[in-house]
Amino acid sequence: MRHSKASLIAGYILLAIVTVLFIGPFLWLIRSSLMDLSQIFTMPPEWIPKPFHWDNFHRALTVLPFGTYFANTLIITVSVIIGTVLSSSVAAFGFARVEWCGRNFVFAILMSSLMLPTAVTLIPSFLGWRALGFYDTFYPLIVPAYFGGGIFNIFLLRQFYLTIPRDFDEAAFVDGASYFQIYRSIIFPLSRSAIIVVALFCFLAAWNDFMGPLIYLKSDSLFTLALGLQMFQGTYTAQWDLLMAASATVVLPCVAVFLLGQKYFLEGITLTGLKG
Amino acid sequence: MRKSLFHGLLFTSPAILGFLIFTLGPMIASLVLSFTDYSVFKEQTVFIGIDNYVRMFSGADDYFYPSLAATFYFVALRVPAVIVLSFLIALLLNMNIKGRAFFRTVVYLPSIVPAVASAMIWMWLLNPDLGLVNSILNTFGLPGSNWLYGENTVVPSVVLTSLWGIGGTVIIFLAGLSGIPRQYYEAIDVDGGGWLSKLRHITIPLVSPTIFFNAIMTIIGSIQVFNEAYILTQGGPNNKSLFYVFYLWRTGFRDAEMGYASALAWVLFIVILFFTFIVFRTSNSWVHYEGEGRS
Numbered sequence: 001m002r003h004s005k006a007s008l009i010a011g012y013i014l015l016a017i018v019t020v021l022f023i024g025p026f027l028w029l030i031r032s033s034l035m036d037l038s039q040i041f042t043m044p045p046e047w048i049p050k051p052f053h054w055d056n057f058h059r060a061l062t063v064l065p066f067g068t069y070f071a072n073t074l075i076i077t078v079s080v081i082i083g084t085v086l087s088s089s090v091a092a093f094g095f096a097r098v099e100w101c102g103r104n105f106v107f108a109i110l111m112s113s114l115m116l117p118t119a120v121t122l123i124p125s126f127l128g129w130r131a132l133g134f135y136d137t138f139y140p141l142i143v144p145a146y147f148g149g150g151i152f153n154i155f156l157l158r159q160f161y162l163t164i165p166r167d168f169d170e171a172a173f174v175d176g177a178s179y180f181q182i183y184r185s186i187i188f189p190l191s192r193s194a195i196i197v198v199a200l201f202c203f204l205a206a207w208n209d210f211m212g213p214l215i216y217l218k219s220d221s222l223f224t225l226a227l228g229l230q231m232f233q234g235t236y237t238a239q240w241d242l243l244m245a246a247s248a249t250v251v252l253p254c255v256a257v258f259l260l261g262q263k264y265f266l267e268g269i270t271l272t273g274l275k276g
Numbered sequence: 277m278r279k280s281l282f283h284g285l286l287f288t289s290p291a292i293l294g295f296l297i298f299t300l301g302p303m304i305a306s307l308v309l310s311f312t313d314y315s316v317f318k319e320q321t322v323f324i325g326i327d328n329y330v331r332m333f334s335g336a337d338d339y340f341y342p343s344l345a346a347t348f349y350f351v352a353l354r355v356p357a358v359i360v361l362s363f364l365i366a367l368l369l370n371m372n373i374k375g376r377a378f379f380r381t382v383v384y385l386p387s388i389v390p391a392v393a394s395a396m397i398w399m400w401l402l403n404p405d406l407g408l409v410n411s412i413l414n415t416f417g418l419p420g421s422n423w424l425y426g427e428n429t430v431v432p433s434v435v436l437t438s439l440w441g442i443g444g445t446v447i448i449f450l451a452g453l454s455g456i457p458r459q460y461y462e463a464i465d466v467d468g469g470g471w472l473s474k475l476r477h478i479t480i481p482l483v484s485p486t487i488f489f490n491a492i493m494t495i496i497g498s499i500q501v502f503n504e505a506y507i508l509t510q511g512g513p514n515n516k517s518l519f520y521v522f523y524l525w526r527t528g529f530r531d532a533e534m535g536y537a538s539a540l541a542w543v544l545f546i547v548i549l550f551f552t553f554i555v556f557r558t559s560n561s562w563v564h565y566e567g568e569g570r571s
Contacts, residue, residue, distance in 0.1 A: 003371060003372060003373075007371075007471070008371075008373065011368055011371045011373055012373065014368055015368055015369075015373075015379050018365060018368065018379070018382070018383065019379065019382050022382050022383055022385065022386055022440070023382055023385075025386070025397050025398070025401060025440060026385075026386075028397070028400070028401060028408055029397050029400075032400065040406070041406055043406075043411060044411055044415065045408055045411055087290045087291065087294075088291075090287050090288075090290065091287060091288050091290060091291035093287050094283070094284050094285075094286070094287025094288035094291075095288060098280060098283050098284040098287060099279045099280070099284070100279060100280060100281045100283070100284030100285070101279070101281055102281075103284055106288065106292065109295070110291060110292075110295050113295060113299045115496075115548065115549065115552065116299065116303065116545065117496075117499075117500055117521075117541070117544050117545055117548055118500070119500065119521050119524050119540075119541040119544055119545075120302070120303055120306055120541045120542065120544070120545050121298065121299060121302035121303055121306065122302075122306075122525075122528070122541065123302075123306055123309065123528050123534050123537055123538050123541065124301070124302035124303075124305035124306045124309065124538075125298065125302045126529075127305075127534070128301075128302070128305075144294060144298050146290065146294075147290050147291065147293055147294025147297065147298060148290055148291030148292075148293075148294035148295065149291075149294075151291070151295075154291060179280070179283045179286075179287070183287070204388055207390065208388075208390040208391060210390075210391055210392055210503050210506070210507075211502055211503070211525075214506075215525075215529060225390075226390055226391070226392045227392075229390075229392045229393060229396065230392050230507060233396060233399075233507075240400055240406075243396055243400070244396070244397075244400065246396075247392075247393040247396040247397060250390055250392065250393045251389050251390065251393045254388050254389060254390060255385065255388070255389075258384075258385065258388045259381075262381065265384070265388075266380070266384070266447055269444055269447045269448060269451075270447060270448070270450075270451040
């Protein structure tokens with residue numbers, strides 16, 4: 001579509017406003033994280049730290065064991081990604097590439113669980129894990145990923161698998177390949193980009209999860225970054241410099257992963273939206 | 277294609293087991309729990325029939341109706357705001373301009389920020405005494421606000437903070453918009469119609485399935501708002517932001533009334549089913565699917 005000059009100018013002005021509104025909070029975060037308290041409280045607000053207080057990061061990250069929180073978050077996130085990619089890709093294979101009686105029925109039942117609010121299963125799941133002695137461990141946060149990895153991911157991968165020509169499977173069968181070999185050496189490698197999409201969304205969900213760790217983790221030494229940051233806020237209420245430094249540290253890995261995998265993120269959302 | 281029930285079940289068995297263990301089982305268990313007074317503090321659990329539900333709706337629970345009210349208010353403000361704003365931004369991003377990829381990244385970036393960190397940033401921005409937002413308002417001679425600390429402003433403030441993360445919805449709209457064939461617009465150009473008639477007669481009808489999808493997802497997500505209440509407000513001031521799932525968590529995990537919290541959860545489930553059903557029912561009249569002759 002071609003635009004008139006006036007509408008182009010209006011478009012740029014509006015986009016500039018949008019940019020300021022969406023990026024502004026990030027700048028405010030970074031600026032506050034590098035100031036000392038007296039400059040932070042100066043009115044009207046200043047934007048450039050004078051001098052740059054890089055030691056805020058050091059102080060914020062040492063008053064609470066953020067190194068431990070970081071390691072915990074990493075362990076949980078990596079375990080969840082592995083489980084999700086393995087189990088959702090296997091299940092999607094069963095729903096997209098194997099013909100069996102009742103397949104669509106079973107798939108529809110699993111899909112219906114998307115409507116179920118997590119609150120409904122929350123309490124019995126908690127009681128179950130506690131009864132098994134796994135309260136205050138990572139297991140409740142990790143193990144479910146190995147059992148299906150979320151119906152939404154299965155759905156996404158299934159849609160992708162359905163676009164791969166059937167002839168590939170047939171040719172492999174003629175050569176004497178088994179279902180598992182077809183999955184491993186044809187379907188899985190061919191769906192690389194869809195699997196990256198699943199892994200990236202899974203990273204964000206696990207890294208950002210707040211309610212799960214809040215409910216299942218009690219010991220300070222097992223806390224994740226999200227929980228740690230919340231704790232920090234409770235303890236250092238008015239220390240906005242340290243609070244912002246700690247927040248920036250939690251935000252940074254997400255931004256880095258997003259910028260690295262940007263192409264896949266945007267593709268992935270588009271895929272989910274169109275199929276809805 | 278050869279059939280194999282064995283292999284089908286083999287590959288899907290982890291997912292089926294997961295569904296039985298982590299969804300269906302807990303679902304049935306929570307329904308059963310909702311008819312009991314189960315609490316980790318009590319020695320004996322008694323089956324009390326529908327007493328939990330009576331307690332909710334009869335008004336014996338001082339927090340049930342306030343939490344419903346807060347949640348509905350939040351949903352009523354947030355859903356239209358998210359849909360309209362993300363649609364408008366998507367329209368801008370869909371223009372044929374330089375730097376589209378950059379603007380798209382800018383809009384999407386905030387949506388990946390962890391909820392806790394986003395809450396910290398907004399608490400600081402909206403701080404009544406020292407926050408940036410009030411100080412900007414003051415510069416223009418406008419009065420500041422108590423934002424998250426005011427009874428009347430707390431829910432709109434939480435909505436405001438959540439609008440920072442609408443990037444995902446924008447991108448879905450953008451995908452819908454880019455699927456509209458150029459010729460449709462050219463037809464309006466020929467007829468001499470302007471920008472507004474393009475929007476009304478082509479863009480909105482053709483992206484209505486995407487609007488529908490986004491509306492459903494935003495409604496389901498907004499009803500379940502939790503993090504914001506927990507981190508930003510703890511339900512206050514004066515229970516004005518006592519969002520339902522936060523209240524449910526407080527009942528089940530802080531007060532350890534797990535039977536009653538299960539009943540709350542089932543009411544939530546029914547509310548969500550009801551809303552989804554309503555949106556689906558009305559969708560016939562406004563969602564346009566190409567090739568189905570409906571409009």
